[in-house]
Amino acid sequence: MPDANVRIPAEARDRLSEIAAAEGLSLRAYLARLAESLLTPAERSERAERARAALREWSGYDPTDTERTDLDAELDRRLHQAAAR
Numbered sequence: 401m402p403d404a405n406v407r408i409p410a411e412a413r414d415r416l417s418e419i420a421a422a423e424g425l426s427l428r429a430y431l432a433r434l435a436e437s438l439l440t441p442a443e444r445s446e447r448a449e450r451a452r453a454a455l456r457e458w459s460g461y462d463p464t465d466t467e468r469t470d471l472d473a474e475l476d477r478r479l480h481q482a483a484a485r
Contacts, residue, residue: 403428 413427420430439447456462463471 416430417427420427423430425433
C-alpha cells in the first residue's frame with residue numbers, strides 16, 4: 401500500500417507520536433488503526449438508520465421529522481442546562 405504525506409502542525413504530530421509510542425506502535429501504525437476504528441459520515445448515517453429501523457420494528461416508535469426535531473431541541477436544552485450547573 402502506498403504511503404501518503406499529511407501536513408499537520410508539529411504539536412499535533414508530536415502528541416500523536418507520544419500516544420502511539422505509549423501503545424507500542426509507530427505513528428504510521430497508530431494512524432492506520434485509528435482510521436480503521438472511525439466511521440465515515442455515510443457509515444454513521446447507515447448505522448443510525450439501521451438503529452432507527454430496529455427501534456421501529458421492536459417498539460413501533462416512529463417519530464415524524466417534526467417530533468424528532470422537537471426532541472433534539474429538548475435534549476439540547478437539557479444538556480445545556482446540566483452543563484451550566
